[in-house]
Amino acid sequence: MSSDGRYKALKGMQDILPPDIYIWQKVENAAREIFSSYGFKEIRPPVVESTDIFVRSIGENTDIVEKEMYTFNDKAERSITLRPEGTASVVRCYVENHLYNLPSPQKYYYSGPMFRYERPQSGRFRQFYQIGVESFGSPHPAMDADIISMLRHFLLRLGLKEVKFQVNSIGCERCRPDYKESLLAFFSDRLGNLCPDCRRRYGINPLRILDCKVERCIEMRADAPRITDSLCHDCRTHFDRLLSLLGILKVEYIVNPDMVRGLDYYTRTTFEVTSESLGSQNAVAAGGRYDRLVKEFGGPETPAIGFAVGMERIVELLKKSVRHEYPAPNLFIANIGDPAGKKSILIADELRNKGLWIELGDNETSLKSQMRRADKLSAEYVFIIGDDEINSGKLKWKRLSDSTNGEISLSEISSFFINK
RNA sequence: GUGGGCGUAGCUCAAUGGUCAGAGUACUAGACUGUGGCUCUAGGUGUUGGGGGUUCGAGUCCCCUCGCCCACCCCA
Numbered sequence: 001m002s003s004d005g006r007y008k009a010l011k012g013m014q015d016i017l018p019p020d021i022y023i024w025q026k027v028e029n030a031a032r033e034i035f036s037s038y039g040f041k042e043i044r045p046p047v048v049e050s051t052d053i054f055v056r057s058i059g060e061n062t063d064i065v066e067k068e069m070y071t072f073n074d075k076a077e078r079s080i081t082l083r084p085e086g087t088a089s090v091v092r093c094y095v096e097n098h099l100y101n102l103p104s105p106q107k108y109y110y111s112g113p114m115f116r117y118e119r120p121q122s123g124r125f126r127q128f129y130q131i132g133v134e135s136f137g138s139p140h141p142a143m144d145a146d147i148i149s150m151l152r153h154f155l156l157r158l159g160l161k162e163v164k165f166q167v168n169s170i171g172c173e174r175c176r177p178d179y180k181e182s183l184l185a186f187f188s189d190r191l192g193n194l195c196p197d198c199r200r201r202y203g204i205n206p207l208r209i210l211d212c213k214v215e216r217c218i219e220m221r222a223d224a225p226r227i228t229d230s231l232c233h234d235c236r237t238h239f240d241r242l243l244s245l246l247g248i249l250k251v252e253y254i255v256n257p258d259m260v261r262g263l264d265y266y267t268r269t270t271f272e273v274t275s276e277s278l279g280s281q282n283a284v285a286a287g288g289r290y291d292r293l294v295k296e297f298g299g300p301e302t303p304a305i306g307f308a309v310g311m312e313r314i315v316e317l318l319k320k321s322v323r324h325e326y327p328a329p330n331l332f333i334a335n336i337g338d339p340a341g342k343k344s345i346l347i348a349d350e351l352r353n354k355g356l357w358i359e360l361g362d363n364e365t366s367l368k369s370q371m372r373r374a375d376k377l378s379a380e381y382v383f384i385i386g387d388d389e390i391n392s393g394k395l396k397w398k399r400l401s402d403s404t405n406g407e408i409s410l411s412e413i414s415s416f417f418i419n420k
Numbered sequence: 421g422u423g424g425g426c427g428u429a430g431c432u433c434a435a436u437g438g439u440c441a442g443a444g445u446a447c448u449a450g451a452c453u454g455u456g457g458c459u460c461u462a463g464g465u466g467u468u469g470g471g472g473g474u475u476c477g478a479g480u481c482c483c484c485u486c487g488c489c490c491a492c493c494c495c496a
Contacts (some may be wrong), residue, residue: 008487063494067421085496114496118422121490130496197493213492262495272496283496310496336454369453375456386454400456 012118012126019326023315026324027158028111031131031309034154038146040107040133042400045089045311047113051079057088057293059264061204068116082115084122085263086308094136095299104137111311113271116237117155123281123313132287132308136294139303141238144269145245147305151273151285152251158314159322160275163284167246167271170207170261173292175232180206182225193220209256226257235268242269245302262391265290269305275317284317285309327357330417336359336386344385347413375400 009015017023030044039144051071058064070082082088090108093099112133118124124152139150148165155163173177182191183206191199194209198217201208210221231239245252253271256302261270270288278284281290287307294302318324331351335344341363348358359377374382383395389410398405408416 068460068494080469116495118494120488121492122494132496208494230430280491281495286496308496313496366449368456369449370451371454371456373456379456382456384455388454396455398455403456405455413445 010126012120012124012128014125019324020315020319021326022326023318024311027196027311028131028267028316029315030154030157030171031109031111034150034157038107038150040109040135043090043108043110044112045086045093045110047083047115048080049092051081051088051258052264053092054081054088055295057223057263057265058085062262062264064116064262065234068118069277070115070117071241073110084116085114086130087134087263087265087293087306090132090134090295091290091293091299091304093292094134095297100136100294100302101298104145106137107133107135107137109133110204120283122279123310123316125312129310129311131311132306134304134306136302136304138305139291141241141245141269141340144238144242144305145251147233147287147307148246148253148271149249151287151307151309155273155284155308158312158318160284160317161274162277162321163275163317165178165251165271165273166259167242167253167269167397168256168259169231169235169242169268170227170266170270170288171231171235172267175230175235176227179225179227179230182230183207183209186224187220190220202315205260207260211260218377220257228255238268261286261288265293265296267291271307273309275313277320278313278316283310284313328378328380329359329374330356330379331360331381331383332361332370332377333383333385334367334370334374335363335384336367337363337390339387339390340385343390343410347383347385350414351417354417355416 051069054069055065060066064084069084072080074076074080090110094106094108109132112129113127114130115127117126122125135148136145148167152165153156170176184202187194187202187206187209191202193216194202195212195214195217198209198212198214201212209217210224211362212218212221228239243253243255254310256272260268260274267286268289268291271286272283273280273285275284276282285307287305289303289305291303293301293303333344333348335341344363348360351358359374359379361373367386371382377398382398382400384398389395394407394411395410395413396407
């Protein structure tokens with residue numbers, strides 16, 4: 001409640017706690033595993049960069065740059081920005097470290113927090129986490145297919161099947177301007193019928209009219225020219241070969257010519273994975289090709305492609321669709337009396353060194369309350385040690401799931417878990 | 421930035437403008453003095469988000485403010 005303390009996390013920023021954290025770790029582990037098997041290596045660029053890095057790459061007139069960046073001046077009055085996305089940093093890193101001198105293609109993944117100053121809503125936060133991948137050096141549609149299929153495997157590994165793959169090609173610097181022109185021409189005498197937002201879009205980014213949600217605009221654009229019909233020969237060939245490879249890989253996708261991305265740097269292939277069950281912010285992952293960005297950052301002409309997945313949204317889907325098992329102690333040691341307490345601490349020490357999760361009961365409290373705690377922790381086994389056990393040299397064990405129990409000699413403890 | 425909804429115990433929620441703001445759940449302990457779950461009993465917390473106003477009287481009505489949620493914009 002808001003009356004609780006005076007100190008609260010900032011708007012749009014949240015603590016990630018157990019048990020949720022186990023789902024996060026599951027996602028991170030799956031990413032590491034799958035991405036490694038495709039030859040992607042982790043890199044960790046800083047979270048803060050010089051502001052112009054984002055302005056240059058994302059685009060001066062994008063919403064991200066115009067109103068969503070966390071931008072500050074540092075003590076030397078340099079403008080710095082908390083990264084709103086990962087690709088710009090990775091490209092800067094690629095160029096700065098001359099990674100283009102390494103054998104091509106170079107493939108990297110990263111994960112961590114991103115920051116955008118937006119009004120929070122379902123699935124949208126001011127600090128949010130992405131895992132992303134970037135592949136540098138390959139212009140071939142096979143790389144596009146590889147990346148999309150890797151994303152699919154990653155989602156499948158997590159057990160997420162109810163997602164939609166949408167792909168599109170937005171052309172290149174040769175064919176897109178022509179398309180933009182024909183789009184402007186098409187809408188020019190229909191402007192009055194578009195919603196106010198779209199009238200604004202007409203001037204700033206007419207492609208955005210294509211994914212407007214207003215019914216009237218959807219009708220209005222039914223006969224609008226399609227980017228996929230306006231691609232130049234090379235872009236067309238690239239796209240066709242990608243689609244054919246996706247077919248061979250049995251990726252179920254839909255071509256969505258209305259899919260538009262909010263960052264300026266994309267060329268040719270763009271794609272997005274969405275889920276019905278997420279509410280209005282339904283993109284789980286998105287990416288595309290950006291063949292000119294490395295050059296713009298001062299590197300050699302280097303085609304590249306990547307994507308980013310939204311951690312919070314993946315985790316949300318997992319919470320809804322998959323049953324989770326949370327880790328529990330292997331053993332709880334209930335102990336009564338001073339000699340038993342000392343013995344218990346030794347046993348715990350020894351078993352923890354074998355990598356087991358051991359919880360030690362509070363010697364000062366009753367056996368009953370120690371048992372209750374073992375139960376609440378969902379410990380697999382309980383050891384019971386008191387004066388009797390110290391004297392006889394045998395302790396009692398119990399498996400909580402079915403109450404089976406027995407005795408074991410204190411000298412054989414280290415082998416207790418071997419056959420379990 | 422724009423619009424809508426909601427703020428009562430740790431959590432989920434009750435309380436016609438009228439006594440001292442309650443219940444379930446969770447937590448801790450006991451009943452069972454060395455064996456968890458089930459049952460019963462006991463225990464504690466609220467500046468009713470905050471501030472102001474109307475009223476004999478405000479959790480309830482009005483205004484302001486803060487926070488959260490949802491949607492638009494946009495995006496992961």
